[in-house]
Amino acid sequence: MLNFREYLTEAPGKNLHLEHIEDEILNNGIEGGRAAIRFIQSLRNMLAGESKSKVNMTVKWDGAPAVFAGTDPSDGKFFVAKKSVFNKNPILYKEKSDIDVGGYLGELFKVALVEFSKLGIKGVIQGDLLYLKSTLGGDIPNHWTFQPNTIVYAIPKDSEIGKKIKKSKIGIVWHTTYTGDSLEEMTASFGMTQPLKKVSSVWHTDAEYKDLSGTVKFTAAETVAVSKDLSEAGKVFHGINSKMIDQWGTLQETLPASAQWKTYQNSLIRGGTTSNPRMMIANYFKFVHEAFLKITETKKTEKSKKQWTQRKEQFFKELRRHTSNMVAVSTFMMNIVEAKNKILKKLNSIKQLGMSTFIKTKNGYKVTSPEGYVVADSSQRAVKLVDRLEFSFNNFTAIKNWDK
Numbered sequence: 409m410l411n412f413r414e415y416l417t418e419a420p421g422k423n424l425h426l427e428h429i430e431d432e433i434l435n436n437g438i439e440g441g442r443a444a445i446r447f448i449q450s451l452r453n454m455l456a457g458e459s460k461s462k463v464n465m466t467v468k469w470d471g472a473p474a475v476f477a478g479t480d481p482s483d484g485k486f487f488v489a490k491k492s493v494f495n496k497n498p499i500l501y502k503e504k505s506d507i508d509v510g511g512y513l514g515e516l517f518k519v520a521l522v523e524f525s526k527l528g529i530k531g532v533i534q535g536d537l538l539y540l541k542s543t544l545g546g547d548i549p550n551h552w553t554f555q556p557n558t559i560v561y562a563i564p565k566d567s568e569i570g571k572k573i574k575k576s577k578i579g580i581v582w583h584t585t586y587t588g589d590s591l592e593e594m595t596a597s598f599g600m601t602q603p604l605k606k607v608s609s610v611w612h613t614d615a616e617y618k619d620l621s622g623t624v625k626f627t628a629a630e631t632v633a634v635s636k637d638l639s640e641a642g643k644v645f646h647g648i649n650s651k652m653i654d655q656w657g658t659l660q661e662t663l664p665a666s667a668q669w670k671t672y673q674n675s676l677i678r679g680g681t682t683s684n685p686r687m688m689i690a691n692y693f694k695f696v697h698e699a700f701l702k703i704t705e706t707k708k709t710e711k712s713k714k715q716w717t718q719r720k721e722q723f724f725k726e727l728r729r730h731t732s733n734m735v736a737v738s739t740f741m742m743n744i745v746e747a748k749n750k751i752l753k754k755l756n757s758i759k760q761l762g763m764s765t766f767i768k769t770k771n772g773y774k775v776t777s778p779e780g781y782v783v784a785d786s787s788q789r790a791v792k793l794v795d796r797l798e799f800s801f802n803n804f805t806a807i808k809n810w811d812k
Contacts, residue, residue, distance in 0.1 A: 466615035474490070474536055584596055624757060664703060685742065
């Protein structure tokens, strides 16, 4: 079992990219598959009340844009910044005159520069903006609403948090801490590892999952259902050829992006469709064929067209070697998704901080789940749990306040 006692600390790199739990086997082969199983086991045990140590889990807020704030080690000055903070030549806003963007972003960083400097931030922290006072809405009766991206968040005005939001000028959720002697060499830790000052002009929270009711717990039947999914995943997992899955990953890197498996997988998710693993693999061959055909049609010379046709035939020959193994991998992933969705359903039964979540449609507001969750272990591995079909559908159909 995974030891969740220690939170993920000093993970190398910046702008940490999280992968879906079911994709771990594609990203890291057999070890990734084992990790996915262990994550699900630990979450099941936590929800069943059988875990001996705390599972470190954070909520994925649908905030935007990403904002960095803290102290520049080179001169000790406070700054706010966009994602370029860790570039070789970072763009840091230390004075209002440094802010080189206009409109909404300009307003955002001017407010953030003044207000976040009051929080007593040590090192550098990263968060996702939730709102400026000027963007707060009230079109859901008796609620403050804000829509930083796809999801609309609503909180009762007469709640404790609602009263704090009324007094604030800006709202943000912090989720990552950076430490180091220089911006270029900083390392990241998931979560907030320092207390921040409370000031009325800033409503801020961390992303830690909070079961304020203390009632999120699996029933015996729910525990059995997830265990069954894990059992099915385990049976399939033992039949997966580890060398073949590694070769598959290498093969995918040689394919044009438009023909890669993850591109195909995302197209299914965007379309809201799923199929059995054998059908998925069969349709993937059609997907690759069409991708190569489109590329070939753009070539102007017969020689180039012929080269791409031959290249496709060579790839097809290699792809066929992986058919049975990829059916097994896809089956394993589907079992993990089944277990994940049961866990998400239980986690979503508790409203974080008393907030409700909606998407805005042409027919009004529609209730939706939070974006998802991030789970981290002590071995510097973290994955995200997201209902990809629901969130992708929402992302493509929801009415947004502005384009990203």
